[in-house]
Amino acid sequence: MARPLYAEGELPRYARHIALREIGGPGQARMKRASVLVVGAGGLGAPVLMYLAAAGVGRITVIDDDTVSLSNLQRQVIHAQDRLGMDKVTSASISLAGINPFVAVTPVRARLDAGTAPATVAGHDLAIDATDNLPTRHLLNAACVEARVPLLSGAISQWEGQVTVYDPARGAPCLSCVFPTIPPDDLVPSCAAAGVMGALPGIVGSMMAAEAIKLLTGAGRSLRGRLLMQDILWGEGREIAVRRRPDCPVCAAIEEETA
Amino acid sequence: MASVNVLYFAWLRERIDTPRERIETSATTVGDLVAELVARSDRHAAAFADPASVRVALDQELVDFAAPLAGVAEVAFFPPMTGG
Numbered sequence: 379m380a381r382p383l384y385a386e387g388e389l390p391r392y393a394r395h396i397a398l399r400e401i402g403g404p405g406q407a408r409m410k411r412a413s414v415l416v417v418g419a420g421g422l423g424a425p426v427l428m429y430l431a432a433a434g435v436g437r438i439t440v441i442d443d444d445t446v447s448l449s450n451l452q453r454q455v456i457h458a459q460d461r462l463g464m465d466k467v468t469s470a471s472i473s474l475a476g477i478n479p480f481v482a483v484t485p486v487r488a489r490l491d492a493g494t495a496p497a498t499v500a501g502h503d504l505a506i507d508a509t510d511n512l513p514t515r516h517l518l519n520a521a522c523v524e525a526r527v528p529l530l531s532g533a534i535s536q537w538e539g540q541v542t543v544y545d546p547a548r549g550a551p552c553l554s555c556v557f558p559t560i561p562p563d564d565l566v567p568s569c570a571a572a573g574v575m576g577a578l579p580g581i582v583g584s585m586m587a588a589e590a591i592k593l594l595t596g597a598g599r600s601l602r603g604r605l606l607m608q609d610i611l612w613g614e615g616r617e618i619a620v621r622r623r624p625d626c627p628v629c630a631a632i633e634e635e636t637a
Numbered sequence: 638m639a640s641v642n643v644l645y646f647a648w649l650r651e652r653i654d655t656p657r658e659r660i661e662t663s664a665t666t667v668g669d670l671v672a673e674l675v676a677r678s679d680r681h682a683a684a685f686a687d688p689a690s691v692r693v694a695l696d697q698e699l700v701d702f703a704a705p706l707a708g709v710a711e712v713a714f715f716p717p718m719t720g721g
C-alpha cells in the first residue's frame with residue numbers, strides 16, 4: 379500500500395489553503411509533494427522559509443554560510459536573541475520545526491559557488507534567490523537555467539524591492555537577460571553599508587512566499603516576464619515587462635517547453 | 638520638445654534625491670535623454686556614472702538605451718538590487 383501523503387493529524391492545519399478555490403486539495407497536495415531550495419536565510423529568507431513551512435511545502439533545503447549576529451535581528455525574524463552566533467541554517471531549522479514539524483528541512487551550512495550550485499539545485503521543483511550579493515545571484519541563475527528549474531528572485535535595497543520569476547525554459551527571461559552586467563561594488567551598497575528598513579524584507583519576502591505558493595499550486599498568473607518594483611519610502615511601484623534576449627550568453631540555447 | 642515623466646529607483650533615486658521628475662526633452666532615444674540628464678546636475682551625473690549598470694523601461698517595458706522616445710509618456714531607470 380502506498381504511504382499516505384500526509385502524516386496523522388497534519389491535514390487540518392492546511393484547512394484555510396484547501397478552502398481557497400485556487401489551491402484546494404489538489405494544490406495542497408502539490409505543495410506537499412514539492413521540493414524547494416531557498417538560498418539565503420537572512421532578511422528575505424526569513425518570511426519565505428516561515429510561510430512556506432507553514433504552508434506545508436514537503437521538502438525545503440536552506441543554504442547559507444553565515445551565523446546569527448545582533449544586527450540581523452532588526453529584520454531577520456526567523457532568528458532569535460538566544461541563537462546569536464549559531465549557524466543561520468540551524469537557527470532557521472529550529473524555527474521551522476516549531477512552526478510545522480511535518481516539513482522535511484535540510485539545512486546546508488555552505489556558501490553557494492559555481493562548483494556546488496548545479497548539485498545544490500538538482501532535484502528541486504523551485505529555487506528561491508534570497509541572497510545578498512550579485513555574484514551569487516548570477517551563479518544560482520546559471521545553475522537554474524541549465525537545470526531548467528524556475529528561479530523566484532527577490533532583492534532589496536534600503537526602502538525598495540524587486541521580485542520576478544526567471545524561467546527561460548518556460549518563456550521568461552533569465553537574470554542575465556534583464557541585468558547582464560554586475561555593477562561595481564561602490565555603486566551597489568550592501569545592507570550593512572547602506573542600511574535597510576526592517577519591515578522591507580518582510581514585505582518583499584512575503585510577496586516571494588505568495589508567488590512560490592502560486593507557482594507550486596498553479597494558482598493565478600505568475601510573475602514570469604514581469605518584474606515588480608516597489609519603493610516603500612515614496613509609495614511608487616511599477617510592473618516592468620521583461621523578455622528573453624535571443625543573444626543572452628547564459629540562456630540563449632535553452633529551448634522552451636511547448637504548452 | 639516633448640514632456641516625459643522620468644522615474645528613478647534604488648541608488649539612482651538616492652543620488653538624484655527625487656523619485657520622479659517631469660522633463661522637457663528633444664532627445665530621440667534613451668541614450669540621448671541620459672546625456673541630457675547627465676548635463677543637468679552633478680547629482681544626475683553621479684547617478685549615471687556607470688550607464689551599463691542602469692536598466693530602462695519605456696512605458697513599463699524593458700528596452701535598450703538605443704530605443705526611440707517618440708510617443709513615450711514614462712521613462713523608468715533602475716539598477717539591479719542586491720540585498721537579501
